[in-house]
Amino acid sequence: MSSTKHAAKPATGPASGPDTESAAATESAATGEGRPDGGTARARRPATRRTRKSAAAEVPAPRPEQGREPGDAEDAWEEPDEAELQSETLDLDDQSSVMGDSVHTYLKSIGRRTLLTAAEEVELAKRIEAGLYAEHKLENEILTGEERTDLEWVAADGRRAKDHMLEANLRLVVSVAKKYTDRGMALLDVVQEGNLGLIRAVEKFDYSKGYKFSTYAMWWIRQAIQRGFADSARTIRLPVHVLEMLSKLSRVERDMHQRLGREPTPEELAVELDKTPDQIEELLRTSRQPISLNATIGEDGETTIGDLIEDVDAPEASEVVDRQLLGAELRGVLGNLTPREAKIMALRFGLVDGKPHTLDEIGKHLGLTRERIRQLEKESLSKLRHPSNTRPLLDWAS
Structure with a gap:
């Protein structure tokens, strides 16, 4: 789940902390606690504030997304109820027998995680920020072996902090996902989409703004779920x-x-x-x-919706019979020509595949020139215009 690039802070709200803030965060994250060798990290050089990304990476301001109505209850930032989050897993656990074993297992797993206090959120956010900065330096700067070792440890600690922040807020995603279970997606699918938004929120959370992480994350979770519905919930995708x-x-x-x-x-x-x-x-x-034409209806389960829909393009039975009789008459008339002449006339007027062919196409098919095909066509038409050949077709012409 680690991020390889620095996540920019929100473009709106209070200004970011001083440059020494990142240095302090890096120093705190690089202490000996959890270090594989059990020792204390070497002294860190003062960390300068990393370069901001473009406006495309900015966190949205705490207001409804463009195109939404400001009064929309679903889009407003709201403070999650702590008691509701504490009991979230218990409430859903009562319904797990209906939802299935996989839901029960997932809810039981996330219920073991303890919710974070505000101070713990800030501490984890500082470690995540330090880890992101360390990854940025590892990717973009030439370092000595000692510096690289120190930064790799700080980056690993940032990833551990990110995992901790994510796991502690998984039930927040479930709380939001419950409100979308009647829209055509299974609960776990909705939760999965919401988890993607939670990951984004963890990467972009700025603890210096002063608001709680859960308040900030709600917007990202909702956005991810709504985009998941746009991509997956319908057979025909809607914007x-x-x-x-x-x-x-x-x-x-x-x-x-x-x-x-x-x-x-x-x-x-x-x-x-x-x-x-x-x-x-x-x-x-x-x-x-949309409904499948193969969907069955009725008690017998044998009749499909497609069986009951009229084919407006299908010809009438009388038209089919007339067409067959006319075809037989035409084949009889063409029988008065030589086989090559009959083939040319059948191809020229679409009697073979329903598609009239050009002189060039017929010439390539028979290995003759375009001019020779034209001459044979003219001779064949002259023969067909004889009264003995036209008499059987007069009734159809009238």
């Missing part, structure tokens, strides 16, 4: 902003149903969401899940 609009539409529809005692009309939903009725109807159509 993230469309899924967010569908989620808001669903909430408004539920609220209006409770308030009105009936299903709201598209016009009423349009007024509530500041959209046009056509836009609401399009969203409602988009929200429908």
Whole structure:
């Protein structure tokens, strides 16, 4: 789970700590505690603040994501309830028999981890920051053997701190994932997507801002889950902003149903969401899940949905019979020509595969020049225009 590059701090909020802060973090992380040789790390050189990354790596400000409504409850930053997190595993453990053994095993595993205090979060964050800085120097600077050994130990300690921070906050992901279990993905799949957001939050958390890690991580966890739904939950992938609009539409529809005692009309939903009725109807159509034509219906389980759908392009039975009879008449007329002439006429007018062929194509097929094919076509048409050949086809022409 280690990061090989320095994660930039948020672009908004209070300014980052002084340069000596990273040095102190590096010094703290490099103490003898946990060192393989049991000794004390060599003295560290003052660590300068590492170069910031581009704006693309900046942490989003603590406000709703662009394209979301500021009043959206799901998008607002909120403080997780400590008591709820403490009992999270116990609540879900009661349902584990329904969810399955894999869920039960996972919840039991994360329930053994103790939640972190604010001071422990800061300590781990400092060690993670020092580890990231050490990895940055190992990748980008020429070092002596002694310096490399020291930095490798600091980087390893940062990875251990990162793992500790992740494991202590896994039940926070479960707390968020529970709210998304009715949207077409299994709980463990939702948790897996949320864990990716938790990893991102650990890498980008800035303890100097003063807010708790769980408050900061909630945004990243939600974002990762929502993007996971956009990529995986539907047969036809929908953009993230469309899924967010569908989620808001669903909430408004539920609220209006409770308030009105009936299903709201598209016009009423349009007024509530500041959209046009056509836009609401399009969203409602988009929200429908596709159904397989092979899905069975009825008690016998033998009839499929595809069996009941009309094929509008299929010809009528009478048309099929007429086409077969006409084909027989044409083959009889072509029988009055030589085999080569009959083949040329059949290819030229699409009687072989339903596709008319050019003179060049027929010439290549028969090994003749384009001009020779044209001459043979002209002779064949002259023969076919004889009354003895046209008489059987007059009824079809009329």
